[in-house]
Amino acid sequence: MKLTNTMMAIIAAAVLGFSVPAIANEGGAHLKHAEVDASDQAQIRRGLGVFTDVCMGCHSAKYIRYQSLMAYPEIGLTRAEVDELRGDRSLMSGMISDMAIEDAISSYGKAPPDLSLIVPGRRGGANYIYSLLTGFEHDPEGKVPDGNYNPIYPGGRIAMPDPLSWLEHDEADTAEIEKQAQDVAAFLTFIGDPHQNERRAIGCWVVGFLILLTLVLWRLKVEVWKDVKH
Amino acid sequence: MIEKMMKTQLFAWVDKRTGAEAIIKSQLTEYPAPKNLNYMWNFGSLALLMLVLQIVTGIFLVMYYKPSAEATFGGFTVAFDSVERIMRDVNFGWLIRYMHAVGASMFFVVVYLHMGRGFYYGSFKAPRELLWIIGVVILLIMQGAAFFGYLLPWGQMSFWGATVITNLFGAIPVLGEYVSQVLVGGFAVGDPTLNRFFSLHYLFPLLLAAIVGGHVHALHVVHSNNPEGIDLHKPEEMIPFHPYYTIKDAFGVAFFLTIYAYIVFFNPQMGGYFIEVDNYVPANNLSTPAHIAPVWYLTPWYTILRSFESKLIGVLAMGGSLAILFLLPFLCRSAVRSARFRPVYKIMVIMFFIDVIVLGYCGHSAPTPTLKIVGQLSTAYYFLFFVALPFLPKFEKTKPVPEGI
Numbered sequence: 001m002k003l004t005n006t007m008m009a010i011i012a013a014a015v016l017g018f019s020v021p022a023i024a025n026e027g028g029a030h031l032k033h034a035e036v037d038a039s040d041q042a043q044i045r046r047g048l049g050v051f052t053d054v055c056m057g058c059h060s061a062k063y064i065r066y067q068s069l070m071a072y073p074e075i076g077l078t079r080a081e082v083d084e085l086r087g088d089r090s091l092m093s094g095m096i097s098d099m100a101i102e103d104a105i106s107s108y109g110k111a112p113p114d115l116s117l118i119v120p121g122r123r124g125g126a127n128y129i130y131s132l133l134t135g136f137e138h139d140p141e142g143k144v145p146d147g148n149y150n151p152i153y154p155g156g157r158i159a160m161p162d163p164l165s166w167l168e169h170d171e172a173d174t175a176e177i178e179k180q181a182q183d184v185a186a187f188l189t190f191i192g193d194p195h196q197n198e199r200r201a202i203g204c205w206v207v208g209f210l211i212l213l214t215l216v217l218w219r220l221k222v223e224v225w226k227d228v229k230h
Numbered sequence: 231m232i233e234k235m236m237k238t239q240l241f242a243w244v245d246k247r248t249g250a251e252a253i254i255k256s257q258l259t260e261y262p263a264p265k266n267l268n269y270m271w272n273f274g275s276l277a278l279l280m281l282v283l284q285i286v287t288g289i290f291l292v293m294y295y296k297p298s299a300e301a302t303f304g305g306f307t308v309a310f311d312s313v314e315r316i317m318r319d320v321n322f323g324w325l326i327r328y329m330h331a332v333g334a335s336m337f338f339v340v341v342y343l344h345m346g347r348g349f350y351y352g353s354f355k356a357p358r359e360l361l362w363i364i365g366v367v368i369l370l371i372m373q374g375a376a377f378f379g380y381l382l383p384w385g386q387m388s389f390w391g392a393t394v395i396t397n398l399f400g401a402i403p404v405l406g407e408y409v410s411q412v413l414v415g416g417f418a419v420g421d422p423t424l425n426r427f428f429s430l431h432y433l434f435p436l437l438l439a440a441i442v443g444g445h446v447h448a449l450h451v452v453h454s455n456n457p458e459g460i461d462l463h464k465p466e467e468m469i470p471f472h473p474y475y476t477i478k479d480a481f482g483v484a485f486f487l488t489i490y491a492y493i494v495f496f497n498p499q500m501g502g503y504f505i506e507v508d509n510y511v512p513a514n515n516l517s518t519p520a521h522i523a524p525v526w527y528l529t530p531w532y533t534i535l536r537s538f539e540s541k542l543i544g545v546l547a548m549g550g551s552l553a554i555l556f557l558l559p560f561l562c563r564s565a566v567r568s569a570r571f572r573p574v575y576k577i578m579v580i581m582f583f584i585d586v587i588v589l590g591y592c593g594h595s596a597p598t599p600t601l602k603i604v605g606q607l608s609t610a611y612y613f614l615f616f617v618a619l620p621f622l623p624k625f626e627k628t629k630p631v632p633e634g635i
Contacts, residue, residue, distance in 0.1 A: 214484040218481050220481070
């Protein structure tokens with residue numbers, strides 16, 4: 001049994017070590033912590049607003065259909081609101097930007113990545129998105145033009161030109177821009193895994209049931225084994 | 231309950247035609263198991279559970295998955311889209327897919343602990359050599375199945391992991407180039423690769439199911455080892471498998487499922503260890519990720535591969551590090567099985583476990599000069615462990631082994 005305890009300690013240490021999430025991104029830059037709640041309808045809706053007004057100028061979220069903006073309770077728009085957003089696009093169409101990818105490449109030199117999976121697909125997730133949007137700076141070496149220098153982005157040079165106009169914003173607007181960046185990070189966190197709240201809610205019941213089952217089977221095991229002498 | 235069932239007329243009818251009563255008695259209610267097995271002996275039944283869960287969830291995933299690398303809007307592919315459709319639109323598709331993805335990692339957790347138990351208590355020694363060898367075959371097929379399966383979502387890490395590993399075969403002299411082209415179905419990982427990997431990913435678990443049957447059969451011929459590692463003869467040292475170990479395994483299953491469910495429902499990516507961050511980015515053959523690493527369960531062998539400057543030697547070392555597991559029963563020559571009575575082996579084997587974890591850590595991390603040296607030293611110890619085993623009985627003073635339990 002002594003050995004089993006040692007083994008369990010090693011396993012526990014290994015599991016704990018594995019489960020610590022990566023905080024820094026590839027560039028190693030320190031990320032700011034984003035106040036993001038993927039179950040907060042108000043924040044997600046504000047984020048959706050930023051997404052459609054700003055991000056969708058170039059980016060798409062093809063896995064999010066206009067219809068799902070009504071279907072997901074975390075967003076829960078009305079049909080009228082969705083109709084206004086989608087214009088003449090089909091209700092079953094994904095949220096596709098009006099800018100053609102070829103035009104984006106010729107303007108910015110790069111295809112804008114689809115944002116459906118941008119949070120799970122980047123180290124640091126929502127913190128990375130928030131830090132990136134509020135991370136534009138002047139290049140200290142003066143090589144990268146303003147609006148393309150962002151130390152949060154791996155390599156420091158980003159094709160996306162400062163969407164929230166963070167660079168040289170008025171001091172008075174700081175809080176507002178930071179809020180916009182966090183809101184859109186919350187929206188992107190939600191659409192990265194739109195069943196996450198349902199998953200956690202069901203998970204409580206499943207894990208709770210399994211804990212009870214484990215306890216019952218443990219007592220049953222002790223009962224069955226009580227006549228075995230060691 | 232079983233006794234009651236066996237007295238029914240229906241059972242008598244079945245028994246007359248199948249010999250079911252004799253099977254149930256010899257394999258369950260009268261199958262003798264040592265009474266002193268500790269909880270390290272639970273991982274066999276857990277591995278079987280995981281195999282079944284993987285096959286069942288896999289069958290449901292295939293109903294919606296489409297193995298095609300044809301490009302779709304926005305730099306995605308049909309395969310990637312179909313996985314996202316499972317995650318978003320299929321009822322409880324997210325649950326089945328997370329169960330399968332987390333299940334792959336948990337399957338390896340369980341199997342590595344199962345093997346570690348065998349290492350520590352000398353379960354591979356006579357008369358259980360063949361049982362161990364069948365187990366190593368299972369490990370290799372599992373690793374193959376996991377590797378093939380990882381390509382299917384067609385994410386960045388799927389694509390580049392498959393590219394790196396299939397390129398390795400090219401290092402083998404003469405035949406290498408040909409083997410690698412047959413495996414890939416062309417000159418670079420692409421749509422043909424995805425289709426043949428999908429086919430093999432469906433085939434390998436069926437092989438596993440058959441070979442696991444052989445593994446259990448071999449076990450039931452030679453019977454379980456025990457923590458003392460001694461042969462048991464007296465009837466009072468044994469207890470019937472049912473009900474004692476069926477209930478103990480059931481308890482183990484419930485305990486394990488609690489941890490598994492916790493990960494599936496609350497932390498399915500496991501901080502990028504179970505589902506890598508880069509695999510949420512669609513495969514792009516023009517953009518290599520900053521750091522290519524296989525999933526954690528293959529990283530110890532990846533470190534061994536990277537520890538050598540020459541690609542050919544690296545490939546041989548990696549193959550050798552797995553192949554040497556087949557030889558373990560013949561390299562370890564001590565008459566005493568359990569590490570409890572082998573002080574030197576005990577230290578060596580615990581160091582070996584730590585060594586494999588260090589190898590895994592090195593393989594998962596971005597390469598640095600320090601980690602490279604750590605990886606090389608760990609690789610050296612990995613092989614030294616096996617090479618030293620035959621010489622151990624010459625100087626190791628084993629402790630007296632108990633007569634019985």
